[in-house]
Each structure stands twice: as C-alpha cells, then as structure tokens.
Amino acid sequence: MRKKVLSLFMAAVMVVGMFAGCGAKKDEPAANNTPQTEVKTETEKQDAEPDVEPITLNVAYMPNYGSLWAIENAIAQGYLDEEKISVNLVEFQDGPTIIAAMESGSIDVGYIGQGAHKLCINGQATIFALSHISNGDALIGGPGITSVEDLAGKKVAYSSGSSSEDILVKSLDKAGMTMDDIEAVDMDASAIVTAMLSNGVDACATWSPNSLKILEELDGATKLTDNMTFADQTVSLASWIAMPKYAEENRDVLVRFTRALFKAMDYAATEHQEDTAKLVAAQTANDEATVYEQRGDAEWLTGKQVSAGAADGTVEGYYELQKQAFIANGAVEGNPSVSDYVLLDVMIEAGQY
Amino acid sequence: MLIILTVGLVIASIWIFCEKRTRESMFLLGLCLSLMLEICGVMIFIAKKGGISTEVMYFFFFSNGIKAKIQYMLITLNQLGYIVALGRTLYPLFLVELAMSYSMIHVIRKNTWISKLAVVLPAITLVLYFPKIYRTLTLKNYAVSGILGIFSISWMTLYLLFAAFLLIHEYRQITMRFCRRQFSQIMVCLMALSGIYVLHYQQDPGQVYHFSNYSFVWQNKSGYMQIDPSLFSYIMLVAISVICSVLGFYSLFRYTQGHFEDDKENVVMERKFDTAKVGASVFVHSMKNQLLSSKVLYKRIGQLYEQPNPDTEKLKEYIDTLENLNNTMLTRMEELYRCVKSNAIYLVPNDIEEIVTDTLERFSKKFPEVTVRVEIEKNVKVLSDKTHLCEALYNLLVNAEEAIIEADKKEAGQVALICHNERLYTVIEVRDNGNGMNKHQLKQIFEPFYSSKNSNSNWGMGLYYVREIVKSHLGSLRVESKIGKGSHFFILLPKYEG
Structure with a gap:
C-alpha cells in the first residue's frame, strides 16, 4: 500500500515538475540578476519618465565582446536603471538557439550575429536595434590550407544557421565553389575550436573570440577570409531582437531598452574600451587581455549614429544589402521589405535623448 | 547532477544484467542504456548551446571547468543528434518488450510475432532519423x-x-x-525511468542536426532550449529525476535481489542437506534410545516370566508399549526413507480436483471432525505425480490443522485449500488462521529435521519433503505468515496447457 501511495505521489510530482519545467515565469525574481549601479546625477534622475513601470527583462547574449560591449555598459553606467529596467543575463552560444529560446517566452530580448539574421528575414524574430557592423567572423585554414580553393574535398567545420555558415558560403561562392565541393561538418561553436586545435578538421568557419583563439594557438593557421573580404558586396551586422508578438505588445519597453543601449554605445564606441573589456571579462570568466583583443572585431557605432542612420535610410540600406546577399546565396526564400522585420522607428525614437 | 545520475544508471543497469541474465534484465539494461543516451545527449547539447543561468549551470555541471570540458567536447551535431535519437527511439521499444514479456495475456504470449512486430516502427524511425537521410529528406521540404x-x-x-x-x-x-x-516494485521502477524519459521525449532530435531550419520545433515549441531557465524549474526537474532514479534502482535492486536470494536459498538448502548428516546422527541416537527402551521392556518381560504367576495385565501393557515403539520407529524409518530415496517422479496430467479429493480423503482419516474450505477453479490440470503431490498437500493440511489446534482456535479455526491459475502458474494454496510464524521460524521451516513442535511423532521432515516434491514438479513453494493471523502456503506449479 505504501509503495502504491509512493508511486502515485511520484507520478503526481513528475507531472507537476514537467509543467514547472516548461512554463515560463517572467514575474519570478531574477535568477541571475546583475547588480545595478546607482543613478549618477540628479539631472539624469529627472530625465527618467516618472510614470514608467519598472520591468525585468531576460536578456540573451553570447560570450564575446561584440555581444556584451553595450549591455554591460548599459548596466554599469546606470543607463538601464534610468529606464527602470533590470536584466537577467543568460548565456547562449549562437543566435539560432537564442531565437529558439525566445519562442518559448523564456527570453525577452537577445543579441544575434550575422547568420541568425536570415531567421529574422523569414519572420521568426524582429530586429529593434542595430548593435554594430561586425568583422568578427572568419574562415580559417589549418596547416597547409592557404586559400579557399585549397578547401576542395577537405573537412570544414561550421555551425549551420549562424554567421559561420554565412561566411563559409560567401567565401566558397567567391571562389566559384559550393558546399558540395567540401566535406562540411556541422558542429557547435565550441566543438569547432577543439576540432581545429586537435587537427580533427582541415578548416573552419567561426566567429570571435573562437577565431582569435584558433589563429593564436594553432601553428600554421591562416585566416582565409573575414567580413571585410566581402565589404564591397554585403555587410555583416549584429543586432538586438525580440519576438514579433513581444515587439508589438511592448514597443515602449523596447524603446527604453534601446535608449539605454544607445547611451552605452555612445560611451564605449571610441573610448572606455579597456573598462568595457574588464566588464565583459568578468561576465564571461575570461582574462581581460583576450577580451580586449576583440575590440578590433567590429566597427563600433554610437547610439546617435545608429539613430541618425535609421532616420536617413543608412541602416535600412545595411539590412537591405544583407538581405540581398542572403537571397543571392539561397539562404532565404522570398523578399520581404526591411521594414517588415526591422523596427527603424524604435531606433529613431530611442535616439532622441 | 544529471551526469552523476546517468553514470549511476549505467552502473546499476550493468550490475543488474550481470546478476541476472534473463530476457527481462536484458530489456531493463536496454531501457537504462537508451535513457542514458537520451539524457547524456540532451545534457551535452545544453552545455554546448547555453541558455542556462549561472546558477543552473553550477547545478547541472558543478563547475565551469566541467561544463567547459563538455562544451568543448569534440562531437559533430550529427553524432550528437543521433545519440539523442537512439535513446529516444529505443526506450519505448524496450519498455514495450519488457511489458510484453511480463504480460500473461494469452494473445501476446502465444503470438511471438507481436514482439517482433514492435521492432518495425523504431527501426524505420532510426533509419529516417539517420543524419544523412534526415537532412536529405528535409533539405528542401521543411514540411x-x-x-x-x-x-x-x-x-x-x-x-x-x-x-x-x-x-x-x-x-x-x-x-x-x-x-x-x-x-509493484517493477512497476515503480519502470514508472520512475519513464518519468525521466518523458521529460525529453516530446522534443525531436532532428533539431540537433538541423537546428536553424527546423520548422517543426519553431511551430510546436518543442526545442531542447525551450525550457524556462529559472533555477527553480531546473531544481524541480533534476530533483524529480534523481528521486525517480534512486527509487527506480532501489526497486530494481530489490527485484533482482529477490531472485538472487531465491537462488541463494537453494544453495543454503543444499548446505542444510549436507547437515543432514548431523540429522542422521540425531536420528540414530533417537533410534538407539528407542531400542534401549525396548531392551528395558524385554528385560521386564523376562523378569515377569521368571515369576511363578506372571501378571498378564502387566505383560499386555509391556507388549502394547513395545508395539507402539515399533510402529513409531517404522513410521520414522519410512519418513526418512521417503525423503532420501532417489525415487523417480512420473509427471502426467492430473485433474486438480482428483488430487484434492484424494488428499482430503486421507486428511479426513486423521482429522475426521475437521472441515476444510475448498475453492477449486474448474478444469484445471497439472503435470504431476499424483501420489507424491497428494502426500505433499496432505502434509501442508496436517500442518495447518496442527497450527490451529496449537492456537486453540476451536470452532473459529479454519483450514482452506484454494486452487487457481495465476500468470504462468497453477497455484495450490493452503491457509490456516493459527498462530502464524515469526521471521526466524520462516527461515528455518524448510530445513530438514527442523520442528517447532515438541512432539515425539514429529521429526521435522514434513516441509522439507513438501519442498523437495514441489521442486521435483518444477514448481516452487512459498510461504507468507503473520504472527497471530496465520499462515499461507503456496505451491506454484507450471501451468499445464495441454
């Protein structure tokens, strides 16, 4: 009898557990709440709208400088506090995974690199802020591989759906080759590093800081291409995204969040990069020197530049160029208008501070 | 935490298989291995993809170092996805096979092709989910x-x-x-394992090697990453998994141990039989005492005849005592002989009703005033040696009645004889509502020369004999007893389906 009761209890607990495991709880206290700094001046305090509701956002990031440079400063310099926003930072390894997590409602906003933008074009997420123009992706050849043409018949590691796949396809295309000409091995971003350093593959396509680590630690490694290689054809972007439904229902939250980001970008785009590296190193449990090296991974834009660009059509032009490149290499089908998946008006409004 | 859990699963399942190499333990091993594959695959995937908070990361992997080692493990997404697919696909197969092997439903037992048919769908799934085939099928057609x-x-x-x-x-x-x-122990175990399995079975492994193009995940919110990343949720998930696993393996251990102890019991019984030498010494010693008593009586009879007028009444008394002594010795001799002689057992189909009738006939000669409650399932036959089985059953009935007499139950005392088919067995059950036995007595009752009754007519060979007869019928003898409530003896004979 006791065992029967125990069995029933276990069954009940399991069912409850499954529901508890699968349900999103946005109102829960922060599990990974990053401490907020005090608002610095009385003037800034007065700037904040008095009737704004405090909110906690679950923010997805990737463990690199490009993903964290703005958000870490937005926290550290108190810009998010000004907007009465607190954040739980959750680490992911790639953009598609972030979008998958957003689908469940467990993540509110997230950062993506170039590759995952095709999912936005396909309507799976909405871009509300441009972060920077990236140069962190690279196609790297192992010992004996010095050109893209050398990759014919070779084992090349990449992460499907991400910037890694994007730069690999573009590089092959430029050399008159396709994915069928190589032995493509789909791996996660971390396994690519191990595979390269152990000579498990002949070449790889990945992003910073993994690309920097491979180039530094693997003797005979050669950077075959990076984002700048294709500067004349396309542009590699990094953006902040939300689910279309979330963006529609919480436009004011996105404006507040973007405004904090833009202020942080103003703060760190050309100055304070050493301080930013310290913040990023602390968050990613990396050494400061390695993180500081990543400051060369992109063209860091200020918030004001992005907002002005959104107003004068420059930002729309970037996304249009990016979309056309995806269409050209068959990564996306259809040709939706940029304004369908990029909230330029949010960027414009957020830049008015 | 789940890493330790999966290591525990592997060790326990291998141990169980080593202890008992039956069809069922093989399925259990398959079940545990497939569950381990699924959980390990998902854990590696989570370590690599992220999406968990720092607290959850520590809860899962204990340290950043361990997590980093798993994260940087060299494995392709094809390999990882197929590991998950293997575990996810094989678990239901092993579970169904195991359930079918336990089932006594006639259609399932008779038609072995059902068991083979169960392999078809998992096999097709494993072929379709093979990374190259899966990618080819879904490359241009996401539907x-x-x-x-x-x-x-x-x-x-x-x-x-x-x-x-x-x-x-x-x-x-x-x-x-x-x-x-x-x-019920087996059921708790299987339920616990299935509880862990169910946590991830709804999530399709196709997403691992086809993540960004996996529309099914997007539409159905069934991604491995689509779990709330709060610490509470994960603590709940892991705690339940751990509790279920511990409970499950405890049940499995108990189940296996049950069989193991059964085997061990036989070994012990063989040893006990070796100690029959000691029993034989006791026997010889007792016989010697009896013969010495006879010698005394003979001497007295001789003295009686030396008298001028022998007391005939006294003489009659001595002769009667001698006769009793002689009969007792003969009975004991026969009892011992019956136990040790290598008599062949001839198993033929016998109607259980006939066996019961013959047994009750003999029992009523010894206890004419006792009524035995009889419940017999109709048309049940058992493959048996009628004489020996009747004798064994008679012994159990006599023991039952003696237990009632000892408990002084009088009219409230009841002996019952119940026969029915159960799973693979025909069960003959003898119940009494006597004093029952404690655990110590239960351990000893089947030993030769053991008797709890302080009587000159009991030599402690009865239950040992019953057990030997039942074993020679390819059956087993079980007993359940509660102090103050009585005892139930079960003779389990293989079901005859002639």
Missing part, C-alpha cells in the same frame, strides 16, 4: 520534418501507453500478495 516529428511522437506515445496498459493490467490480474508486491 517533412513536421511529418517525421508527428510520426515519431505518435508511435512513441502509443508504445508508452500500451506498455502502461499491459503493466497495469498485469498488476490487476495478480492476486497473490507476494507476486503483487514483487510486480
């Missing part, structure tokens, strides 16, 4: 991934439900308490 997802989840759910039905049905069919207890 195919949805069809495959629905196909696999549908049959897996059906398998799980079918297995649950078979197990519950079987549990409800069992009437013997000790069988029920044993089966």
Whole structure:
C-alpha cells in the first residue's frame, strides 16, 4: 500500500515538475540578476519618465565582446536603471538557439550575429536595434590550407544557421565553389575550436573570440577570409531582437531598452574600451587581455549614429544589402521589405535623448 | 547532477544484467542504456548551446571547468543528434518488450510475432532519423520534418501507453500478495525511468542536426532550449529525476535481489542437506534410545516370566508399549526413507480436483471432525505425480490443522485449500488462521529435521519433503505468515496447457 501511495505521489510530482519545467515565469525574481549601479546625477534622475513601470527583462547574449560591449555598459553606467529596467543575463552560444529560446517566452530580448539574421528575414524574430557592423567572423585554414580553393574535398567545420555558415558560403561562392565541393561538418561553436586545435578538421568557419583563439594557438593557421573580404558586396551586422508578438505588445519597453543601449554605445564606441573589456571579462570568466583583443572585431557605432542612420535610410540600406546577399546565396526564400522585420522607428525614437 | 545520475544508471543497469541474465534484465539494461543516451545527449547539447543561468549551470555541471570540458567536447551535431535519437527511439521499444514479456495475456504470449512486430516502427524511425537521410529528406521540404516529428511522437506515445496498459493490467490480474508486491516494485521502477524519459521525449532530435531550419520545433515549441531557465524549474526537474532514479534502482535492486536470494536459498538448502548428516546422527541416537527402551521392556518381560504367576495385565501393557515403539520407529524409518530415496517422479496430467479429493480423503482419516474450505477453479490440470503431490498437500493440511489446534482456535479455526491459475502458474494454496510464524521460524521451516513442535511423532521432515516434491514438479513453494493471523502456503506449479 505504501509503495502504491509512493508511486502515485511520484507520478503526481513528475507531472507537476514537467509543467514547472516548461512554463515560463517572467514575474519570478531574477535568477541571475546583475547588480545595478546607482543613478549618477540628479539631472539624469529627472530625465527618467516618472510614470514608467519598472520591468525585468531576460536578456540573451553570447560570450564575446561584440555581444556584451553595450549591455554591460548599459548596466554599469546606470543607463538601464534610468529606464527602470533590470536584466537577467543568460548565456547562449549562437543566435539560432537564442531565437529558439525566445519562442518559448523564456527570453525577452537577445543579441544575434550575422547568420541568425536570415531567421529574422523569414519572420521568426524582429530586429529593434542595430548593435554594430561586425568583422568578427572568419574562415580559417589549418596547416597547409592557404586559400579557399585549397578547401576542395577537405573537412570544414561550421555551425549551420549562424554567421559561420554565412561566411563559409560567401567565401566558397567567391571562389566559384559550393558546399558540395567540401566535406562540411556541422558542429557547435565550441566543438569547432577543439576540432581545429586537435587537427580533427582541415578548416573552419567561426566567429570571435573562437577565431582569435584558433589563429593564436594553432601553428600554421591562416585566416582565409573575414567580413571585410566581402565589404564591397554585403555587410555583416549584429543586432538586438525580440519576438514579433513581444515587439508589438511592448514597443515602449523596447524603446527604453534601446535608449539605454544607445547611451552605452555612445560611451564605449571610441573610448572606455579597456573598462568595457574588464566588464565583459568578468561576465564571461575570461582574462581581460583576450577580451580586449576583440575590440578590433567590429566597427563600433554610437547610439546617435545608429539613430541618425535609421532616420536617413543608412541602416535600412545595411539590412537591405544583407538581405540581398542572403537571397543571392539561397539562404532565404522570398523578399520581404526591411521594414517588415526591422523596427527603424524604435531606433529613431530611442535616439532622441 | 544529471551526469552523476546517468553514470549511476549505467552502473546499476550493468550490475543488474550481470546478476541476472534473463530476457527481462536484458530489456531493463536496454531501457537504462537508451535513457542514458537520451539524457547524456540532451545534457551535452545544453552545455554546448547555453541558455542556462549561472546558477543552473553550477547545478547541472558543478563547475565551469566541467561544463567547459563538455562544451568543448569534440562531437559533430550529427553524432550528437543521433545519440539523442537512439535513446529516444529505443526506450519505448524496450519498455514495450519488457511489458510484453511480463504480460500473461494469452494473445501476446502465444503470438511471438507481436514482439517482433514492435521492432518495425523504431527501426524505420532510426533509419529516417539517420543524419544523412534526415537532412536529405528535409533539405528542401521543411514540411517533412513536421511529418517525421508527428510520426515519431505518435508511435512513441502509443508504445508508452500500451506498455502502461499491459503493466497495469498485469498488476490487476495478480492476486497473490507476494507476486503483487514483487510486480509493484517493477512497476515503480519502470514508472520512475519513464518519468525521466518523458521529460525529453516530446522534443525531436532532428533539431540537433538541423537546428536553424527546423520548422517543426519553431511551430510546436518543442526545442531542447525551450525550457524556462529559472533555477527553480531546473531544481524541480533534476530533483524529480534523481528521486525517480534512486527509487527506480532501489526497486530494481530489490527485484533482482529477490531472485538472487531465491537462488541463494537453494544453495543454503543444499548446505542444510549436507547437515543432514548431523540429522542422521540425531536420528540414530533417537533410534538407539528407542531400542534401549525396548531392551528395558524385554528385560521386564523376562523378569515377569521368571515369576511363578506372571501378571498378564502387566505383560499386555509391556507388549502394547513395545508395539507402539515399533510402529513409531517404522513410521520414522519410512519418513526418512521417503525423503532420501532417489525415487523417480512420473509427471502426467492430473485433474486438480482428483488430487484434492484424494488428499482430503486421507486428511479426513486423521482429522475426521475437521472441515476444510475448498475453492477449486474448474478444469484445471497439472503435470504431476499424483501420489507424491497428494502426500505433499496432505502434509501442508496436517500442518495447518496442527497450527490451529496449537492456537486453540476451536470452532473459529479454519483450514482452506484454494486452487487457481495465476500468470504462468497453477497455484495450490493452503491457509490456516493459527498462530502464524515469526521471521526466524520462516527461515528455518524448510530445513530438514527442523520442528517447532515438541512432539515425539514429529521429526521435522514434513516441509522439507513438501519442498523437495514441489521442486521435483518444477514448481516452487512459498510461504507468507503473520504472527497471530496465520499462515499461507503456496505451491506454484507450471501451468499445464495441454
């Protein structure tokens, strides 16, 4: 009898557990709440709208400088506090995974690199802020591989759906080759590093800081291409995204969040990069020197530049160029208008501070 | 935490298989291995993809170092995805096979092709989910991934439900308490393992090697990453998994141990039989005492005849005593001989009613005033040696009645003889509502020359004999007893389906 009761209890607990495991709880206290700094001046305090509701956002990031440079400063310099926003930072390894997590409602906003933008074009997420123009992706050849043409018949590691796949396809295309000409091995971003350093593959396509680590630690490694290689054809972007439904229902939250980001970008785009590296190193449990090296991974834009660009059509032009490149290499089908998946008006409004 | 859990699963399942190499333990091993594959695959995937908070990361992997080692493990997404697919696909198969092997439903036992047929859907799924084939099928047609997802989840759910039905049905069919207890342990174990399995079975492994193009995941919110990343949720998930696993393996351990102890009991009994030498010494010593008593009587008779007028009444008394002594010695001799002689057992189909009738006839000669409550299932035959089985049954009935007499139950005392078919057995049950036995007595009652009764006519060979006869019928003898409530003896004979 006791065992029967125990069995029933276990069954009940399991069912409850499954529901508890699968349900999103946005109102829960922060599990990974990053401490907020005090608002610095009385003037800034007065700037904040008095009737704004405090909110906690679950923010997805990737463990690199490009993903964290703005958000870490937005926290550290108190810009998010000004907007009465607190954040739980959750680490992911790639953009598609972030979008998958957003689908469940467990993540509110997230950062993506170039590759995952095709999912936005396909309507799976909405871009509300441009972060920077990236140069962190690279196609790297192992010992004996010095050109893209050398990759014919070779084992090349990449992460499907991400910037890694994007730069690999573009590089092959430029050399008159396709994915069928190589032995493509789909791996996660971390396994690519191990595979390269152990000579498990002949070449790889990945992003910073993994690309920097491979180039530094693997003797005979050669950077075959990076984002700048294709500067004349396309542009590699990094953006902040939300689910279309979330963006529609919480436009004011996105404006507040973007405004904090833009202020942080103003703060760190050309100055304070050493301080930013310290913040990023602390968050990613990396050494400061390695993180500081990543400051060369992109063209860091200020918030004001992005907002002005959104107003004068420059930002729309970037996304249009990016979309056309995806269409050209068959990564996306259809040709939706940029304004369908990029909230330029949010960027414009957020830049008015 | 789940890493330790999976290591525990592997060790326990291998141990169980080594202890008992039966069809069932093989399925259990398969079950545990497939569960381990699924959990390990998902854990590696989570370590690599992220999406968990720092607290959850520590909870899962204990340290950043361990997590980093798993994260940087060199494995392709194809390999990782197929590991998950293997575990996810094989678990329902092993569960259904195990449930079918326990099931006594006639259609399932008779038609072995059902068991073979169960392999077909998992085999098809494993072929379709082979990374190269899967990618080829879904490359240009994303709808195919949805069809495959629905196909696999549908049959897996059906398998799980079918297995649950078979197990519950079987549990409800069992009437013997000790069988029920044993089966409930198996059920708890399987339920615990299935509880862990169910946490991830709805998520399609196709997403691992086809993540960004996996429309089925997007549409159905069934991604491995689509779990709330709060610490509470993960603590709940892991705690439940750990509790279920510990409980499950405890049950498995108990189940295996049950069989193991059964075997060990035989070994012990063989040793006990070796100690029959000691018993034989006791026997010889007792016989010697009896003969010495006879010698004294003979001497007295001789003295009686030396008298001028022998007392005939006294003489008659001595002769009667001698006769009693002689009869007692003969009975004991016969009892011992019956136990040790290598008499062949001739097993032929006998109607259980005939066996019961003959046994009761003999029993009524010894206890004419006692009425035995009889319940017999109709048309049941057993493969048996009628004489020996009747003798064994008679012994049990005599023991039962003696237990009632000892408890001084008078009219309230009741002996029952119940025969019915149960699972693979024909069960003959002898019940009494006497004093019952304690655990110490239960351990000893089947030993030769053991008797709890302080009587000159009892030599402690009865239950040992019953047990030997039942064993020679390829059956087993079980006993359940409670102090103050009485005892139930079960003779389990293989069911005859001639």
